[in-house]
Amino acid sequence: MEFQYELTEEDVVAFNVYHVKNSNLGRKSLRWQRVVSPLLFLLFAFFLSVSTELETGPLFVVFGLTAILWAIYYPKYFYWHVTRQVRKALKEGKNDGLVGSHVLKMNKQGLTDISSNGESKMTREAVKQFKEDVGHFYLYNSAVSAVIIPKRDVDAEAFRKFVNNWLGH
16 A cells, blocks of 8 residues: 655654653653652752741742742643754754655555655564554654654545554554
């Protein structure tokens, strides 16, 4: 079976955000930073109150509010930062094989991704996971990389059914 699609920088950003949101490491990192930083704020307030003449109440109110705001808004900042870093990385180098037109050929032997940069082949066994979000399908070939297929360019239901059969699920 053959699928043609156009991959944009937005699709690459969407994959990276999806991956961070759904990987154990990304979730642990977010949870760690969301909890530990507010505790450090409160610890800092305690040390300030002990080592200076400042009143304890106002210090804990200010640093407590900062800790609460951090815990609430940090996830938005975290994902914004991931998006920004991916966009920056995409702007730094040539992305000829990544963004642009793709043809994905899938058969019993494996899959071939054809782009302006050439061909990339992998066996069916090399596909570790098949995931999807609202706008994309992801054929993971390692813990951190995947073939990205935007749903806007394929019949989503037919593609999902084909890939599940192709993978033997």
